Amino acid sequence: MKLTSIQPQIKTEKVEVKKPVGKSPAAESSAPVTPADRVELSAGSAEVQKMREILDQTPEIREDRIRELKNKIERGEYRVDPYAVADKLLRSLLQDALLD
Numbered sequence: 400m401k402l403t404s405i406q407p408q409i410k411t412e413k414v415e416v417k418k419p420v421g422k423s424p425a426a427e428s429s430a431p432v433t434p435a436d437r438v439e440l441s442a443g444s445a446e447v448q449k450m451r452e453i454l455d456q457t458p459e460i461r462e463d464r465i466r467e468l469k470n471k472i473e474r475g476e477y478r479v480d481p482y483a484v485a486d487k488l489l490r491s492l493l494q495d496a497l498l499d
Contacts, residue, residue: 441447471477
């Protein structure tokens with residue numbers, strides 16, 4: 400399955416960020432007022448960051464799942480549903496065709 404061209408249009412919103420100033424209140428009143436820095440964050444950036452954190456915490460190899468499957472295979476209890484496999488293959492092929 401290709402994921403290269405899946406990049407949704409993300410709208411941005413403006414967020415105001417103020418820098419802390421280490422000057423005394425008297426010095427601030429005489430200094431010229433400068434506008435606060437502005438940062439534009441995409442609306443989906445928080446979701447993307449959350450997904451990245453989840454992926455970073457998820458191990459690449461799930462030892463517990465591998466151990467469970469090995470035990471089922473050894474006991475002869477592991478069964479593959481050929482219809483479910485075919486369904487997923489066809490869905491993947493259709494998605495790839497639609498993305499190309």
